[in-house]
Amino acid sequence: MTKRVLTAYFMHETNTFSKVPTPLEAFQKRAFYRENEIPEVYKGTRSAMGAMFEAAEKYGWTLTHPISASANPSGLVTDKAFDAVADMILKALDGPKVDGIVLHLHGAMVVDSYEDGEGELLRRIRAKVGPDMPIMVTLDLHANVTQQMADLANALIAFRTYPHIDAYERSWQACDLLQKTFQGKAKPKTFIATRPMIHGLDMGRTQKGPMRVLLDRADEIEAKGKIHLISICSGFTHSDIRDVGPTVTVTVDGNDPEGKKIAEEFMDYCWEQRDYVGIELLPVAKVVSMAKAGEGSRKPLVIADYTDNPGGGGYGDSTAVLKGLIDAGCKNVGFHAICDPEAVQQGIEAGVGKTVKLKLGGKTDAKFGGGPIDLEAEVAALTDGKFIAWGPMGGGVRRDYGPCMVLRVGGLNGIDIVVITNNGQGNDLGNFTSMGIDPTRKDTVVVKSMHHFRAAFEPIAREVVLVDSKSLCSEHYAPEMFKKARRPVWPFDNVTPNAR
Ligand SMILES: [Zn+2]
Incomplete structure (x- = not known):
């Protein structure tokens, strides 16, 4: 039957x-x-x-x-x-x-x-x-x-x-x-x-x-x-x-x-094995200097903003890394992404090819990852933010980041910033290609992700580094953050493993 x-x-x-x-x-x-x-x-x-x-x-x-x-x-x-x-x-x-x-x-x-x-x-x-x-x-x-x-x-x-x-x-x-x-x-x-x-x-x-x-x-x-x-x-x-x-x-x-x-x-x-940590987070200044030093490579240094990972609940609008790259005048950079629906609307009102003056990112909670940055930039592209993710994690399933734009700072060989409406992690090459950006040809690519980005971006990277932008998904846990967790518990208390 x-x-x-x-x-x-x-x-x-x-x-x-x-x-x-x-x-x-x-x-x-x-x-x-x-x-x-x-x-x-x-x-x-x-x-x-x-x-x-x-x-x-x-x-x-x-x-x-x-x-x-x-x-x-x-x-x-x-x-x-x-x-x-x-x-x-x-x-x-x-x-x-x-x-x-x-x-x-x-x-x-x-x-x-x-x-x-x-x-x-x-x-x-x-x-x-x-x-x-x-x-x-x-x-x-x-x-x-x-x-x-x-x-x-x-x-x-x-x-x-x-x-x-x-x-x-x-x-x-x-x-x-x-x-x-x-x-x-x-x-x-x-x-x-x-x-x-x-x-x-x-x-x-x-x-x-x-x-x-x-x-x-x-x-x-x-x-x-x-x-x-x-x-x-x-x-x-x-x-x-x-x-x-x-x-x-x-x-x-x-x-x-x-x-x-x-x-x-x-x-x-x-x-x-509770103390084992397999990764290292670098400060913003360090990854910016690595980006600067690698200009002309035409194969990207992939920088992952670990602590602003929208895939872990990060707000996706931290500006610390972007500000570092802009201040250093970095060239040929693809940046995914700043989640800022308001900025996207300003871009839509201005139109493709126009220059906009706006405050970008850092609006959800300026305590984390830097507040809004003042920017004068070209609206290089506007899309509906929809594409099919064909990468190892996507499997052919639809994605929807809402209305999106590319903000361009420093001309065609400058920094292309993807600005999204629906917050989401960048873990598929389509996050860039759907916006008209070829990540494989960039000197530096930035994504907001802890680890998922590796499936699609490690194969195109000349090197991968993780950066700590001091955002919400920091793994520095303080005991006062956990009011409901069972106690005693490691690493806050002196516990024996048998205490369940
Ligand atoms: Zn998971």
Whole structure:
């Protein structure tokens, strides 16, 4: 008999330190598709939803897909937004009888009334479908996974790459496990282990360090076929909630004690390696001098503004790096981006080819990354900010940065600044090419990103450096920032790993 599978995509990484709230409109302007819009956008793409359509075809399932919604990382999700999307999913369960569920969630969503957004969503779904409905969940590896999530989902399947380029594969994994469950060959249940730590695993970087060690170990154990899967999440530390921090979850068959045992052993290693840091952030002056020294290279120095990463909830309007480059008179630079809707409107009013005088960036909170800079610049291009991202992270999925412009300082061989309306990380070459800028020919390229930019930009770079613009996503955590995190907790208190 044909199985009916409900799938939904509901993603938000909530930076609770951000003053920018996340209402329903934040989802609507980023990626918000209902029912019949979903196949048109995702079928044939290398994305989580793309995999769902392929798996449904392979296994002969009928799909119900009420909603696919994601918003750029920002502050707390409003109750209204959360309820609206959750209700779309719950309502779809009132339709034809569903046999199984695959949810694509982030794992670090915080709602006005719920610290554990995903756990609350799962609670509402479980209350409706009962304990026997198989529910598979894919997660970002920056999820703050909770006991509630592990208890309510049958499987939690986290990304295994950072930059995240395996959403498609993890979605397939969820579908394969669901099909095995339908066939009576699997009865998945998930165990979780934690330690009293607010960050760890080198923020999830998978190229080297403790995350790599544990992923390799997980591959070996999974290959033996005795357990279903191991998920290792570094957590998302820009989140003042009780359960912030790294976790390991292990999905086994039934109540197999191996699940808890493996999860605890993995977390022992995570705890031992808690001091490991695999990156170095440079000051603005240093990266500006590197940019100046490399002029004429025609192959870019890629500078990533780590602490103003819109992909981590950064405001995306820090000006410190841009000001440094302008003051130094740097040449042949592509800069992505300053999020400043007001400036874009001024550019639209002036028109392409005109010179505008404006205050750019630094408007959300001038305490972070420098305030607005006064600029006289040419409006070199205006676009609708829409393109298809074909890079390793994009997979052929649409992007929408809202109305965008290129502001040009210092002439054709000067600094091309992309100014965007909808905040978002630059991690695809299309962020530049869609604006008429060829990043491969620049001497210097600036992006606002911690790590995701590497997938597309490392291959074109002559060198990659990270800069600290003193913005919101700084990883200097002070104990007074965390009022809700469980205590005692590392690195604020003197704790033993057994204190859970
Ligand atoms: Zn992530």
